[in-house]
Amino acid sequence: MPFIITDPCIETKDTACVDVCPVDCIHPRKDEPEFAQATMLYIHPEECIDCGACVPACPVAAIYESTDATPSHQKDLIEANAVYRNGDADAMAQAEAIVKAHVAAQPALMAIPAAERQAAHASH
Ligand code: SF4
Ligand code: SF4
Numbered sequence: 001m002p003f004i005i006t007d008p009c010i011e012t013k014d015t016a017c018v019d020v021c022p023v024d025c026i027h028p029r030k031d032e033p034e035f036a037q038a039t040m041l042y043i044h045p046e047e048c049i050d051c052g053a054c055v056p057a058c059p060v061a062a063i064y065e066s067t068d069a070t071p072s073h074q075k076d077l078i079e080a081n082a083v084y085r086n087g088d089a090d091a092m093a094q095a096e097a098i099v100k101a102h103v104a105a106q107p108a109l110m111a112i113p114a115a116e117r118q119a120a121h122a123s124h
């Protein structure tokens with residue numbers, strides 16, 4: 001079961017998770033050219049070793065331990081994590097399109113500051 005990054009990452013994107021990931025499976029990193037254009041970061045589902053180090057590192061609780069643990073209003077982002085690949089323009093566009101649709105579909109939740117959004121999702 002891979003770990004999943006969700007929408008509180010969108011305005012935050014501070015890469016604290018990247019710094020603690022032992023297998024470098026979270027992208028894009030700050031030193032990768034894709035970083036500027038990526039709306040959020042993504043965990044490669046096959047490279048993640050489920051160590052859990054990224055969860056407490058995230059200042060906005062954006063990371064869930066499994067697809068099952070991901071809240072209902074964030075489940076569309078499971079696919080965004082799954083399809084994103086650095087250096088693959090089509091895969092990046094697919095992931096970003098999912099994120100864009102996610103943001104557009106939930107204006108009320110996305111209006112909540114990133115640091116408070118995890119709690120708002122939990123109550124849905
Ligand atoms: S659970 Fe571990 S391996 Fe997976 S993304 Fe988080 S830090 Fe990286
Ligand atoms: S630590 Fe959290 S907010 Fe920061 S980049 Fe990682 S998932 Fe996004």
